[in-house]
Amino acid sequence: MRRTALLAAIGFAALLASAPARAQSCNEDIAAFGQKRNAAIQKLNAISKAHGGKLDPVEACPALRNLSAVEGQMGAYLTKNKEWCNIPEDFLNNFKTGTAKTGGMASQACALAAKVKQMQQNGGLGAAAAPPPVKLPAGPL
Template sequence: MMITRKLLCVARKAAILAAFGAPLAVCGAAIALDCNEDIAKLTKKRQGVIDQLNHQSKGAKNQLDPIAACPKLRALVSAESELVAYLTKNKEWCSVPDEALANINASSAKSNSVANQACKVAAQMKKAQQQQSAGALNAPPSQKLPTGPL
């Protein structure tokens, strides 16, 4: 999709140059608009996941339940990876500042670390729950206490 836009922009510029003999800044606005739309879409997706995580943490002591948060954190890592990939690939084309790219890379790395930790804890919690429920099923029947006078 981006390649098609680039080719269309180059073709427009060539046609304008051929017709008028002077370069016009038609493509600059088109490039900025395309980049802004794509980045806004990716950022909106990322922010949606962050909002869901914030909503989940509003419960007990503002902490996330690792079991519930793990899939959302993985989705955040995925959304940030898409954004990083887009910004890296289109750094020159979209005039992405080095600082912005460094910031989103750092944020993505931190999110990945948090997701790994939460998912590890979630796996441990699930395993403990399974062992606990399996232990309750395999426990010998409790002895009945004698009833009546002693």
């Protein structure tokens, strides 16, 4: 019985000793995701700056998909380690809402980029939307 109590005390002491390591591990993991996310946001800001404050959908599509993927991975980590890392529920809900908005922006940009590429392949506006050719005067002037 004394041996069991000693083993339990050692286990509890090990758990207490791991608490700072656990917090440090969470902070390091979240910081790594944050760096990836910030890099993706900086890329989007550079695209916007290069186009006069507006996002070019063709260039923004892959950057927004990347941002959405990083946020998805970060959200999965936060959800999985919510208790372990002491993540507040309201923070997690706000993060999920932001991630959904990023995904929606990525979908819109990529749909628009696909239309732009299709128009470029069709020679501009496409045959259906092109104005009729101008008739030149015939005969002597």
